[in-house]
Every structure is written in C-alpha cells, then in structure tokens.
Amino acid sequence: xAKHNDRSDPVAEQRPLAELLRLPAGPVDLSTIxxxxxxxxxxxxxxxxxxxxxALVPELEDLQERLFANGxxxxxxxxxxxxxxxxxxxxxxxGVIKHAIGMVDPxxxxxxxxxxxxxxxxxxxxxxxxxxxxxxxGMVGIFDRSHYEDVLIVRVHDxxxxxxxxxxYAEINAWEEALVAGGTTVVKCFLxxxxxxxKERLLERLDxxxxxxxxxxxxxxxxxxxxxxxxxxxxxxxxxxxxxxPWFVVPADRKWYRNWAVAQLLVEHLRGLDLAWPxxxxxxxxxxxxxxxx
Amino acid sequence: xAKHNDRSDPVAEQRPLAELLRLPAGPVDLSTIxxxxxxxxxxxxxxxxxxxxxALVPELEDLQERLFANGxxxxxxxxxxxxxxxxxxxxxxxGVIKHAIGMVDPxxxxxxxxxxxxxxxxxxxxxxxxxxxxxxxGMVGIFDRSHYEDVLIVRVHDxxxxxxxxxxYAEINAWEEALVAGGTTVVKCFLxxxxxxxKERLLERLDxxxxxxxxxxxxxxxxxxxxxxxxxxxxxxxxxxxxxxPWFVVPADRKWYRNWAVAQLLVEHLRGLDLAWPxxxxxxxxxxxxxxxx
Numbered sequence: 001x002a003k004h005n006d007r008s009d010p011v012a013e014q015r016p017l018a019e020l021l022r023l024p025a026g027p028v029d030l031s032t033i034x035x036x037x038x039x040x041x042x043x044x045x046x047x048x049x050x051x052x053x054x055a056l057v058p059e060l061e062d063l064q065e066r067l068f069a070n071g072x073x074x075x076x077x078x079x080x081x082x083x084x085x086x087x088x089x090x091x092x093x094x095g096v097i098k099h100a101i102g103m104v105d106p107x108x109x110x111x112x113x114x115x116x117x118x119x120x121x122x123x124x125x126x127x128x129x130x131x132x133x134x135x136x137x138g139m140v141g142i143f144d145r146s147h148y149e150d151v152l153i154v155r156v157h158d159x160x161x162x163x164x165x166x167x168x169y170a171e172i173n174a175w176e177e178a179l180v181a182g183g184t185t186v187v188k189c190f191l192x193x194x195x196x197x198x199k200e201r202l203l204e205r206l207d208x209x210x211x212x213x214x215x216x217x218x219x220x221x222x223x224x225x226x227x228x229x230x231x232x233x234x235x236x237x238x239x240x241x242x243x244x245x246p247w248f249v250v251p252a253d254r255k256w257y258r259n260w261a262v263a264q265l266l267v268e269h270l271r272g273l274d275l276a277w278p279x280x281x282x283x284x285x286x287x288x289x290x291x292x293x294x
Numbered sequence: 295x296a297k298h299n300d301r302s303d304p305v306a307e308q309r310p311l312a313e314l315l316r317l318p319a320g321p322v323d324l325s326t327i328x329x330x331x332x333x334x335x336x337x338x339x340x341x342x343x344x345x346x347x348x349a350l351v352p353e354l355e356d357l358q359e360r361l362f363a364n365g366x367x368x369x370x371x372x373x374x375x376x377x378x379x380x381x382x383x384x385x386x387x388x389g390v391i392k393h394a395i396g397m398v399d400p401x402x403x404x405x406x407x408x409x410x411x412x413x414x415x416x417x418x419x420x421x422x423x424x425x426x427x428x429x430x431x432g433m434v435g436i437f438d439r440s441h442y443e444d445v446l447i448v449r450v451h452d453x454x455x456x457x458x459x460x461x462x463y464a465e466i467n468a469w470e471e472a473l474v475a476g477g478t479t480v481v482k483c484f485l486x487x488x489x490x491x492x493k494e495r496l497l498e499r500l501d502x503x504x505x506x507x508x509x510x511x512x513x514x515x516x517x518x519x520x521x522x523x524x525x526x527x528x529x530x531x532x533x534x535x536x537x538x539x540p541w542f543v544v545p546a547d548r549k550w551y552r553n554w555a556v557a558q559l560l561v562e563h564l565r566g567l568d569l570a571w572p573x574x575x576x577x578x579x580x581x582x583x584x585x586x587x588x
Binding site: 065069070072073094097098101102104105106107109111113144199202203206209210212213214215217220223224277278279280282284287288290291292294 | 363364366367388391392395396398399400401403405407436438493496497500503504506507508509511514517518571572573574576578581582584585586588
C-alpha cells in the first residue's frame with residue numbers, strides 16, 4: 001500500500017524536511033505512515049549519508065554557536081530550543097542523540113533522560129519535573145522521553161485514572177503554548193518504527209554480548225502492549241500536534257535516515273530563528289588598545 | 295631554554311601521555327614548563343591531527359560505551375570518570391569540550407560549567423555545589439572550572455580570608471581521596487597557555503565580530519593579575535597533585551595539540567578501568583525464544 005510519505009514525489013526533496021515530516025492535521029492512523037521511508041533525503045541512500053551528514057555539520061555548528069552566543073550575551077531575550085524524542089522501544093532515541101546531537105558542541109546541549117518518576121516527582125504535578133529540565137537561554141535541550149510518557153505508559157498501564165490522563169492533552173497543549181510564547185522553539189519527533197523492525201532489533205541485542213545490557217526481559221511484555229501503545233501514540237499525536245508545537249513523524253526503520261532526519265529538522269528550526277551574532281557591548285578599538293598595552 | 299616537556303626524547307612517544315604530562319612531584323615553577331610543546335603526539339604536527347584524532351574515536355567510543363553500559367547494568371559498583379578543566383582565560387576549556395569531549399556520545403557526558411557562586415551556593419561550604427555536580431555511575435563528568443576556583447580567583451581577589459583558603463588545599467585533597475576511593479577516576483588537566491598567546495587570542499576575539507561575545511572588558515583586568523594567578527595555580531598544582539588525583543599540565547598554546555592531548559588522556563584513563571561488557575542477567579536462549587514468539 002502506498003503511504004503518504006513514500007518517495008513518489010520527485011520535488012519532495014526541494015521542500016524543507018519539516019514540511020514533509022510534519023504530521024498532517026486530522027485523525028492519525030500510524031499504519032498509514034511508512035516507517036521505512038527516506039523522504040526528503042538528498043542522496044541516493046545509505047551510502048551517501050556520510051557525505052550528506054558531514055555537509056550538515058558546518059551549518060549546524062554555526063547556527064548552534066549563534067544560539068549559544070545569544071544565550072551568553074542576552075540571556076533575557078535569547079531563544080531556546082527543545083527537541084523532544086519519543087518512540088517505541090528500539091526506535092532509536094539513543095542512536096539519534098549519539099549520531100545527530102553528537103554533531104553539536106556538547107556545551108550547548110542539555111540532555112535529560114526521563115525515567116520512571118521518583119517518589120518526589122510523583123508528589124508533584126506531572127509537568128513539575130519537566131519544567132525543571134527545560135533548557136537555559138541559548139541552549140538546545142534534548143528530552144529523551146518527556147511529559148508525553150504521562151499520556152503513553154501511564155495510559156497503557158492505567159497508572160492514573162482515565163479522568164486524569166485524559167485531561168492532560170489539553171494541559172500539555174496549554175503548557176507548550178506558554179513555553180513557545182516565552183521563546184522556546186519546540187521540535188517534537190516521534191520516531192516511527194515498525195513492529196517487525198522492533199523484533200529484529202531486540203533479537204540483535206540478544207545476538208551480541210556487547211548489547212546484552214540494552215536488553216531487558218520486560219521489553220517483551222511491553223511489546224505485547226504494542227496495539228495499546230499505538231493507540232496512545234495516535235491520541236497524543238493527534239491531540240497535541242498544534243500550530244505552535246507540531247509533531248514530526250520520523251520514519252525510523254532505517255537508522256541512517258532517522259539520524260540524518262533529526263539533524264536536518266534541527267538545522268531547519270535553528271535556521272528559522274534567523275540569529276545574528278551578538279553586537280559588541282564595548283568599544284572595539286578601545287579594547288584593542290587596552291589588550292595591546294597589557 | 296629547554297623545558298622539561300620539550301620533544302627532545304625520541305622514545306617519549308612510546309610512553310603513555312599520562313606519564314609525559316603528569317606533574318612531577320616537588321615545587322612547581324610554571325615558567326619551566328613549555329606551553330607550546332607537542333610532547334607525545336604521534337605524528338609530525340598539525341597536519342596529522344585530523345588523522346590521529348579520528349583514529350582515537352573508535353576506541354574512545356568503545357571504552358565510553360562500556361563505562362555507560364556498566365553504569366546501567368550495575369550502578370552500585372560501576373565506576374565514574376571526572377575530568378576537571380582549569381586554565382587561565384583563553385586557555386581553551388571550551389575548545390577542549392567542543393573538540394575532545396565532542397568525540398564522545400553526548401548521553402554519556404555530563405558537563406558542568408561553574409560560574410560565580412550564587413547566594414545559595416555561598417551559603418554552603420565550597421564543596422557543596424561541586425558534590426552536587428558529580429557524575430552518576432557510568433558517566434563521564436566534565437568540570438569546566440571547579441572547586442579549584444576556590445583557591446584561585448578566591449585567593450587572587452581575597453574573596454575569603456587567607457586562613458580560609460589556605461586550609462582548602464588539604465580539604466580538597468581529602469575530598470578527592472574519598473571520591474577516588476568511592477570509584478571515581480579523577481583526571482585534572484591544567485591547560486597551560488602563555489601570557490603572549492593569551493594576548494593574541496584576546497585580540498583575535500576583537501578582530502572578529504563572530505567572536506565579540508566571547509570578549510569581556512573585565513578580561514583585561516584579570517590579565518593584569520597574571521602573576522598572582524600563576525602563583526595561585528602553582529600552589530594548587532603543587533599542593534593538590536596527589537597519588538590518587540595527580541594534575542596533568544597540558545601545553546595549550548597549540549589548540550590542535552591541546553584538544554588531542556585531553557582526548558588521549560581520557561582514552562588512557564578509560565583503558566585503565568579495564569571494563570568488560572556487563573553479563574546478561576537473563577537466560578539468552580529463553581529470551582530469544584520469547585522475542586521470536588512475540
């Protein structure tokens with residue numbers, strides 16, 4: 001079956017990837033969105049990803065340094081970027097951080113991996129721990145899982161009553177809207193992996209003693225809940241893909257494409273900030289003379 | 295004048311860099327340690343650093359992933375690594391993080407930049423904020439400045455009475471000893487830059503509008519205190535280079551060498567941990583069957 005992000009359109013590559021991967025408005029049926037697409041990739045395939053990826057680095061470095069510089073020079077007004085990574089087990093949140101975020105100066109990046117909430121965190125509203133992890137001015141924050149877990153695992157496993165989780169979609173939308181209004185660009189990526197590919201990746205972990213540590217017998221139990229997770233993801237994507245903070249669905253069956261795509265989305269969003277280098281708040285020639293005399 | 299880390303010794307390159315850069319015991323006179331040395335670099339010079347650096351990456355990735363894997367599998371016993379970066383302004387702490395630490399999976403790295411202490415931090419003993427920033431099991435912590443500022447800027451600017459700062463060397467040694475005994479490998483790097491090179495780098499910042507944000511007129515005032523900072527560094531290096539946590543003096547006039555040297559020191563220390571991949575705590579064939587059936 002042809003899926004709407006198949007590479008059937010030869011002009012697709014001319015358009016920003018953010019347009020191509022942005023979740024269309026309306027009901028979400030993940031089975032209609034290909035997991036193995038390479039839409040928008042400006043090359044023939046995997047063999048080109050080294051070159052294509054390397055070509056991104058200078059621009060990504062330049063843009064991220066501008067962001068960071070603004071954070072230092074004018075923290076009151078400098079923007080922030082928040083990249084949210086969600087996806088089923090094995091969809092590759094870790095791989096994206098290693099390969100895409102690994103392109104960026106680590107000083108400008110602030111990664112938070114959200115685990116099961118602690119007792120202290122559970123004693124607060126669900127957005128409390130999220131709020132505390134937000135990036136500082138000039139920083140690129142990365143959320144490896146996020147507040148969306150509070151409408152995903154929480155919904156699938158009935159960790160709170162339905163009345164509670166069902167109210168959270170609106171809460172999340174309002175909270176993200178305020179975040180964006182405050183100067184944070186929010187880039188939400190759903191890494192979309194297929195049920196078969198998940199099995200393949202779990203088996204790979206069991207085939208390789210250097211990967212045993214990534215495997216947990218509980219992963220199989222979670223895998224039994226695939227339909228419930230799919231339903232929960234569809235609800236979250238549908239209800240929380242807003243004008244101010246849309247969801248991007250990143251096909252994640254091909255690791256090389258997934259990693260490139262997230263880096264490309266980051267570049268496009270940084271470009272959109274249109275950041276100038278901060279002006280000097282001192283007299284340059286005076287300072288040159290002072291340094292020269294020192 | 296020949297300095298003790300000049301590349302006069304043709305077998306120097308066979309020895310671990312940690313041996314070559316480790317501060318010798320005894321009185322410290324920084325003027326006798328070259329800032330432009332490239333001791334231990336296994337190549338002819340700058341033109342080779344791309345190749346030499348790239349050759350480090352696979353081993354660094356492997357070692358860091360082993361560390362991270364142990365942190366996940368056995369957090370109670372997994373080691374931690376703490377890299378402490380100190381040096382005069384423009385010595386390149388930021389450059390090291392970008393280029394050397396940038397080689398490592400960002401998920402396994404936890405960077406803390408210590409600024410002027412806040413009111414809350416000042417209301418606590420000086421090691422309080424340091425303790426809170428220590429890396430978790432399996433992580434590589436990076437301190438961009440550190441507790442050493444409490445015997446450097448604090449000493450130079452008389453921010454506390456001499457009786458207070460002079461007691462801190464022993465406090466630091468005892469604290470670091472406990473840290474190491476608890477399973478943290480501490481790698482302390484002093485980035486050793488010359489007075490002339492600092493001037494050159496400050497002027498570069500003033501010559502390039504994309505670098506204005508890195509310049510602060512206060513840098514010139516700090517530069518006037520060069521002799522006092524040198525004295526404070528000599529005291530800190532001399533008194534706090536211990537068996538459990540020695541200081542490494544990294545010549546920092548050549549950026550390419552400095553960045554390579556810190557990456558190489560990190561590799562050597564990670565190697566020294568001799569980390570195995572965590573064993574499976576499940577029955578592999580049982581799990582293979584469970585996944586296959588799922």
